[in-house]
Amino acid sequence: MLLSVDNLRVSYEKIKALHGISFRIDEGEIVCIIGANGAGKSTTLRAISRLVPVEAGTNMTFMGRDLLQYPPDKVVSKLGISHVPEGRRLFDNLTVMENLRLATFARRDGKGIANDRDRVFSIFPRLSERQHQKAGTLSGGEQQMLAVGRAFMSGRKIMLLDEPSMGLAPLLMMSVFDSLKEINREGTSILVVEQNARMALQFAGRGYVLENGRVVLEGRSEQLLANPRVKKAYLGG
Amino acid sequence: MVIFLQNLVNALQWGSFYALIALGYSMVYSILMLFNFAHGDIFMVGSYIGFGVSMGLIALASSGLVAMPNWLILVLTILFSMFLTSFVGMIVERVGYRPLRDAPRASAAITGLMIGIILETGNLALLGARRVSFPSLIETTTYDVSGVFVTNKKIMIVVVSLLLAFALHQFVRRTRWGMAMRAMAFDFAVVPLMGVPVNTMAALTFAIGSALAAAAGILFGVAYPVLDPYMGILFGWKAFVAAILGGRGSVMGATLAGFLLGFTEIFVAMIFPSTLRDLIAYSIILLILTVRPHGFFGEPYSARLRL
Numbered sequence: 006m007l008l009s010v011d012n013l014r015v016s017y018e019k020i021k022a023l024h025g026i027s028f029r030i031d032e033g034e035i036v037c038i039i040g041a042n043g044a045g046k047s048t049t050l051r052a053i054s055r056l057v058p059v060e061a062g063t064n065m066t067f068m069g070r071d072l073l074q075y076p077p078d079k080v081v082s083k084l085g086i087s088h089v090p091e092g093r094r095l096f097d098n099l100t101v102m103e104n105l106r107l108a109t110f111a112r113r114d115g116k117g118i119a120n121d122r123d124r125v126f127s128i129f130p131r132l133s134e135r136q137h138q139k140a141g142t143l144s145g146g147e148q149q150m151l152a153v154g155r156a157f158m159s160g161r162k163i164m165l166l167d168e169p170s171m172g173l174a175p176l177l178m179m180s181v182f183d184s185l186k187e188i189n190r191e192g193t194s195i196l197v198v199e200q201n202a203r204m205a206l207q208f209a210g211r212g213y214v215l216e217n218g219r220v221v222l223e224g225r226s227e228q229l230l231a232n233p234r235v236k237k238a239y240l241g242g
Numbered sequence: 243m244v245i246f247l248q249n250l251v252n253a254l255q256w257g258s259f260y261a262l263i264a265l266g267y268s269m270v271y272s273i274l275m276l277f278n279f280a281h282g283d284i285f286m287v288g289s290y291i292g293f294g295v296s297m298g299l300i301a302l303a304s305s306g307l308v309a310m311p312n313w314l315i316l317v318l319t320i321l322f323s324m325f326l327t328s329f330v331g332m333i334v335e336r337v338g339y340r341p342l343r344d345a346p347r348a349s350a351a352i353t354g355l356m357i358g359i360i361l362e363t364g365n366l367a368l369l370g371a372r373r374v375s376f377p378s379l380i381e382t383t384t385y386d387v388s389g390v391f392v393t394n395k396k397i398m399i400v401v402v403s404l405l406l407a408f409a410l411h412q413f414v415r416r417t418r419w420g421m422a423m424r425a426m427a428f429d430f431a432v433v434p435l436m437g438v439p440v441n442t443m444a445a446l447t448f449a450i451g452s453a454l455a456a457a458a459g460i461l462f463g464v465a466y467p468v469l470d471p472y473m474g475i476l477f478g479w480k481a482f483v484a485a486i487l488g489g490r491g492s493v494m495g496a497t498l499a500g501f502l503l504g505f506t507e508i509f510v511a512m513i514f515p516s517t518l519r520d521l522i523a524y525s526i527i528l529l530i531l532t533v534r535p536h537g538f539f540g541e542p543y544s545a546r547l548r549l
Contacts, residue, residue, distance in 0.1 A: 094431075098491075
């Protein structure tokens with residue numbers, strides 16, 4: 006087991022966002038969490054990245070290590086958990102190359118960094134063409150590529166993706182998901198949260214359905230796609 | 243013309259102090275979204291640390307243990323005091339600001355005011371109410387350049403200030419720490435996801451800003467050798483003005499705005515009675531800010547505060 010989340014509880018001020026959810030991801034898997042806006046999907050990823058405090062009783066382990074012992078930057082640099090945040094959140098004032106370089110801030114393996122950068126440019130040739138441009142000048146699709154590329158450079162064990170399909174035209178979305186499949190085949194596990202349930206379930210092998218901060222369903226993607234409740238609530242009948 | 247050039251020389255020196263202090267203000271403000279109102283007092287502390295270090299070095303040299311020419315004592319004083327004052331800045335960040343990073347900005351701002359008062363009165367408690375004289379380490383040599391008087395001290399002050407500003411500019415542009423600082427200035431919340439330890443970066447930001455303020459404090463002591471615990475207040479306010487006027491996140495902007503303040507003050511004093519200097523000078527600056535509310539070289543930044 007790569008990542009195990011057990012009884013994850015998070016509150017913002019007095020409002021409970023997650024009521025003790027549990028899930029796990031094995032090495033090499035693609036897993037999705039689907040749910041409506043406000044179900045707690047982003048909060049789940051934030052909790053794994055240690056960006057929000059969790060409540061007592063929460064247990065999270067990554068490769069057998071207690072995740073709660075790591076500050077946010079070490080989650081990335083020591084454990085290899087990268088996070089593509091909602092809305093991409095690139096550094097618009099830095100160039101494409103600088104965005105990629107910043108993601109390797111804590112890395113010391115010059116050769117490995119160079120290899121990874123070449124790999125990012127081979128997966129996303131557009132980024133190579135635009136490497137000296139400011140990230141703020143990229144198109145939406147290119148920005149998503151850079152966001153994924155940045156995560157690829159910062160941590161390679163698992164990638165947490167927050168709504169990667171958001172704001173992308175269908176064709177572009179397909180191509181981003183294809184690239185993610187390619188990255189996955191090379192050994193990076195993926196945890197994706199999506200409102201676009203159909204896309205997410207076609208992409209992932211397994212899924213969890215989150216409603217009001219609770220996991221209400223889980224299973225193989227085919228099962229969930231065929232589940233009447235999922236069909237009704239998330240796949241438009 | 244000679245009068246104009248003479249004032250220009252004086253303005254360059256005067257602006258150097260503002261520029262160096264403004265750099266630290268500007269860094270903390272743009273990278274950490276914080277008005278460090280204690281920064282003027284860090285300048286004062288740096289000046290006093292410079293005083294202490296130089297007295298120590300002078301004693302060491304006169305004891306005959308180590309032979310040091312005065313210019314070397316000055317260089318060592320600047321370097322060593324910058325180093326020591328950077329720790330003062332890091333302590334201020336750790337004790338005063340880090341616990342309040344997620345607090346309302348107004349709370350962090352009054353923290354700065356309180357730390358300022360603590361530094362001023364702490365100095366008073368430690369050294370008493372007397373003023374201290376910064377030791378004269380280099381003899382003033384005056385050069386007469388066709389009627390314009392330039393001293394070796396003025397040249398040194400301006401050159402050292404410009405070198406430090408240039409070094410900071412290069413640091414921010416070229417190193418990975420500088421890159422992380424630019425990223426923090428744009429969108430603080432995402433930076434930890436890049437594997438960047440933001441607490442270390444915050445400490446580094448305060449350390450660099452404080453070191454530059456210490457350099458300003460010593461250069462000030464060289465030009466105006468009387469130090470007192472409240473010397474940093476007005477300087478701090480004015481440097482803050484320069485930092486905002488320079489534009490968020492711009493090293494060059496803060497430097498130029500520091501010099502602009504120096505020029506405005508000196509040239510106003512050239513025309514009007516010196517008692518009206520700040521009244522008129524800062525009315526002019528206020529007008530400039532009205533026309534350019536984002537300052538001269540403001541970098542864009544994300545309005546999103548949280549992830």
